[in-house]
Amino acid sequence: MDTSTSSNPLGKDNTGQQWHHSLVWRIILYFAIASVTLSLAISAIIVAWNYQQQTDAFAERLESIAVGYSESLGSSLWFYDEVQIRTQVKGIMNLDAISYVRVTDNLNLNIEDGSRPHHGNIDTIDIYFNDKLLGKLEVAFDHDAVFASATKTALSNMVAQLISMLLLASLLALVVHRLINARIRHMALEVNYRINNDSFVPLSLRESDAHDEIDILVHAFNALSAAMNDELQQKTQAQQQLRIMNAELEDRVGERTQSLQRTVDELNQTLQELHSTQGKLIEAEKLSSLGGMVAGISHEINTPLGLCITIHSYINDHYQQMRTLFDKGEMTKQDFEDFIRMMEESLGILDKNLQRAAHLIKSFKQVSEDQTGEHIRDFSLKEYLTEILETLSPKFKQTKHTVEIDCSEQLRMSTYPGAISQVITNLVMNSLIHGYEDKNDGVIRIVVAEERGNAVIRYTDDGKGLSEEARQKIFEPFYTTKRGQGGTGLGMHLVYNIVHQRLKGEIFLDPDYQSGAGFRLLIPKKIDN
Structure with a gap:
């Protein structure tokens, strides 16, 4: 060979x-x-x-x-x-x-x-x-x-x-x-040469008379090169046809591009009209939402204003009694001290509820989040929950409902206390208005625990509970079971926004509680400004 x-x-x-x-x-x-x-x-x-x-x-x-x-x-x-x-x-x-x-x-x-x-x-x-x-x-x-x-x-x-x-x-x-x-090296060099030069002619290395494995390999490479040579010729012909088709396609693309440009111009004009119509619809929806929110203000601030009216009547009754005793000259030192103590308590309740009403009005201006204007401060959660319930105490005097708080006195938080006040107040008022609609007594429980830097608040009542529809839509805006009876459907939506946006926490229905309404709140104990 x-x-x-x-x-x-x-x-x-x-x-x-x-x-x-x-x-x-x-x-x-x-x-x-x-x-x-x-x-x-x-x-x-x-x-x-x-x-x-x-x-x-x-x-x-x-x-x-x-x-x-x-x-x-x-x-x-x-x-x-x-x-x-x-x-x-x-x-x-x-x-x-x-x-x-x-x-x-x-x-x-x-x-x-x-x-x-x-x-x-x-x-x-x-x-x-x-x-x-x-x-x-x-x-x-x-x-x-x-x-x-x-x-x-x-x-x-x-x-x-x-x-x-x-x-x-x-x-x-x-x-x-x-x-x-x-023999293998010589064959590899010839194959590389043909690959680099796009030449697939048979190898110069021919088969020997021994017919060994190298000869079989040479025969296979020669057969492969012949097949690739045929494929190369077909590829060349295909490329020539492709160039002709590309030229024809460019002409067609030019025509289609002009047609497409006209269609794009028409679509742009239609899109501008759609944007204009969408803007008008959004404005109409905003006006509709604003009307619903304005209608709901009376529902949301009814509690603090009602308490203020009650305290005012209470103060006026005591004042008339004291004036009668003073005019008759029968007022004693003990009567005057009781009157002063009553005035201090009543004025404190009036101040808290008037501030609460101001916060509610300001909160309704921004339904998406609670911006009460408060600063973050450090406070004891149990003391603050007790203070919130004290502002609602006149409301509970009209019924036999009670509120139980289970919270450690050592649990302190550094967050927005006004936002927590608004959340708890809304939950309590929802229980009184909806949960105990046909029930004059009941127990509301607020249980607080600590979990990995968060305060876990479990709020439950033993009222009539929630329907399946209410469970699905309770946090949606404008959903209410009191439509036409003063309900706006903004209370729980406002609570949801305050917890998620203001307090950086989470709120959801408690799936394990079936006796009434139950909510679980997960709120960070400390948030940054």
Whole structure:
């Protein structure tokens, strides 16, 4: 097969710059790693095997020492021939791999030669003469020298194996390069050249007689290039047709654009008319809403003004009584003190309710949110709830309804107190007007708890409750069950706006309460200006 690249039009081959990505290089690398790993494993096995062989040889040698020297050492110890004993110790030390020898008797004889190793590496042989134990022979073998010898042998074998394996890897790499790598690289260069130049003629690299995997790949690429060449010709024809169609389309777009522009002008004119009509409808709706709100003022301020009238009548009655007593000269100091105390209480109630009426009138000017003009201040919620109910106390004197407050005295808030007053007052008045319409007694409960920086207020009454329609629409503006009877439907809508916009909280019907009306309010204890 011809793999020559002398007439290759592909330009400069940069394969030398990417040698580390070459398949041949990876084969050599993987083969070298495998060879080193295998050689190390084999060398370790050889070292262990040699060491075990030497250890077994030591055991045999120790047995021969016991047989060959035990009797002569026993005779020398019996006759206390120290010269002969030292000669025999020297003879044992001259044996292969012996590193330490020591002879001791039962008295004070101690003859040794060599460096004493750890006691665990010393073998002891008893010395007898005429079946009598005379002493001990201690022998230690040089395990380090044996291990070094075994390692040296293993390293020699490993080096020989590595050299042979590396030579084999080089030969394998050469074969892979000639049979696979060079042919694949040449084919890849030709394919890249055809892609960059939009040419899909068959490859110059032809199939060989071997019909191997590379030949199958060359055949597949040639078939692919022929198919792509046909597709390229079809694409060229399609582009020419597309240019003609684009020219025709531009003419049509020009005509349609003019027609569309006329339609847009007509739509703009219609849109302006719609905006004008919408503005008129919005103004009409505003006037309608304003009329409804003005009609609802009497309902909303009826309570504070009614209380003021009641207190005024109450003060006038006491005043007439005091004047009669004064004119008759029958007024006592106690009568005057009672009158002063009554006046202080009544004037306080009048002041609070007149301020309340002023707040309500100002609140109705901005139905979307409560802007009472108050500043944020710190106050005790329980004390403030008690103060709100005190302003409503004349209203409760006419009925048997009671209000129970369950709130910690330590709970303090930094928010708009007037907004809370307006919310609680509206809820109480709704209970009295709607919940207890046909009931002259009942209990209203206000339970307050703390939850993650919020005050959770649960307001409930045991009145007649809410219909399904009322539950769905209670917070909608102008929804009321008293239409034509003085109801405007702005009370609960105003409460909703105050809680959400002024107090930055939430209010919703309590789904767990079914005996009457129940609301849950989640109000931050502290809000910023």
